[in-house]
Amino acid sequence: MVCRLNMVTHQFVHDIFVEYSINWLARRENMFQERRNTIATLSAAAVVVSIGFASPVWAQQRVTIGTNQAGTFYNQIGGLMATLVQSKTGVQSTSRPFSGTSVYLPQLHRGEITFGINSALDSSNAYTGGGVYKQPLNHVRAALLVYRAPYGYFAKSSSGMKTIADLKGKKVIVTQRAIASFDKFNEAILATAGLTPADVSPVTVSGVVESVRSVTEDKVVAAPLLLGIPLLREADAAIPGGIRVLAFGPNDAKLDELRGITTMILKPAKPLVGVKEPTKVARFDVYLNTGSDISADTVYKVVKTVYENWGAMQKQMPPLRGVKPADLVPVRMSHPFHEGAVRYFREAGIWSDAHKAQQDALLAQMTK
Template identity: 50%
Template sequence: MTTGVRRAVRSLVAAGAIGAALCATAHAQMTLDRVTIGTGPAGLLYSQIATALTSIIQDKTGIPSTARPHGGTSQYLPQLHRGEILLGINSGLDASSAYLGKEPYPQAMDGIRAVLAIAQANYSFIARANAGIETVGDMKGKRVVTAYRTLALFDDVNRALLETAGLTEEDITPVAETNVPDAIQALTSDRVDVTAAILAITAHREADAAIPGGTRVVGLGPDDAPVDALQGFHVGILEPGPGTVGVKEPTKIAIYDSYLNTGVHANADDIYEIAKITYENWAAMQKAVPALRGMTADDLVPARISHPFHDGAIRYFREIGLWTPEHDKQQAALLKQG
């Protein structure tokens, strides 16, 4: 073996040793053998987010990581509470209701903790673009989907949207559908005049293409208070653009946060690392899931939190300056409620 070859071999061995050491360091920071994230049905937004995040976690730590789909997001909240699953993605409204034991949850699951806000979804009513329905106030007397049989929590949300224009269900003809895609299909088949919907999801895009003239996102009324009173919701303005559907001009809508959740039983160092990996690789998350491109990494800690954060996540976000005294105040108030 020549001197040059020996040097090359020694360099390769050294590089391998360094790589092994780095991998060992990454593993030493986490106590887990596996990372599992519970999601809703495969193919929907939460499943897409979890698949992208588990890929990044596995790449950065070497720990096997998978997304586990469920029929509904409420199915794994009890598992998070009991510490039977490490992570799950839920709306802030769902997680808050479970934490406090509000309907439809028969008892409080006070072991649920947030790691970070992982997505923001746009929500409002939609109508046929040629129906002349531009704001909620124009919906009086119309057939409107206001209830989903499998998403009872959103019945209150839909009533709050009506209240922004001073309307109640007595002012419309309320209709119930099984879920959001079915509600949008009811609009496409002309069984209803208006439906509440998560905006720009696949079902909305398909309806916009199928309906002559397309769809129109219905603007909320002038009173923001009913929406702002909902846990995890706030009012925002949706601008027209290539990522939107049915938006003709700046339109007032509801926006809700979805969280990556865990349980109080989770190791603080593990949750610290998961929060850190997500924050530092947010650009990669946005590349993998275009629906996340409206959020910045700093949006992972909302100004208004819907349920308590895990101590490990708080430690990381405090270190980088995102966790504020106002968050401490909210955290303390939420813990007293639990």
């Protein structure tokens, strides 16, 4: 109704302007002001009526999911979830790409977007005000764990490099401004081979897309990236000889200090370009996040929709098949879950005393 009234208003003003002279309009300015005031009043009334008749269970009129740039795995997950939520609930839902996850975490905190996809590390740092976050973004909440992502450094196969130790003295991307919390992550990866940023020539780029381009254009020899994503597969196809994922060294101490991060042995598989042999890399938890100011009903409905259709999502996106339904609600959480998510978990019988203890401890951090 609001949109229809606005369209009528613009058409009316346009028709009057064409038909009469500027002087005529000037003499009747008061008349138009009265009409504009009347329309504004009607518009406000329409909003009140719309809110008054909204469903008490599903009041959210639009769901927006923040993601990384197009071509990234986060963007694919966000798009798939938006399609699922819209098809199952009828609520308009869309994914919105940003230059990086650190860009939209503050928007989640302020309730400016409904959901966003973030790593456990970035989420934990944002919630507590750690790392690059100078103030706690303590309204950030988890909705679901959605993926455990393999991550590591890649280089051109033609470079001859095979391990992280081979990066010593070379130009390497360490900082991605749009994924600010990953500085420490990348430094911890270097540390597995006994290296520090001082042992390489560290380079800063804007984000994921520039990281890939920097390797393909020989501006750097290696860059860190989520492995198996379409962007990396495109790079592998474009580079003569393809790419190679570099194996970590034996020292995991720095990685163990980071929340939501473990190591794994990645085996060669078709989507995992650059993995030439069983290769030690990192793995980090990825969450669908929201903000504490988003209504519990909205979060409940989205979590219920995703959880109950997880099998269908796995069929459409094979990398998700490694995440079992039980994994979607980890006990060792990096930041607290939203009350709407907890409500669904309790109803589904998947919220334990151990979950509650972790939740209470994380919430208590913000009351000290």
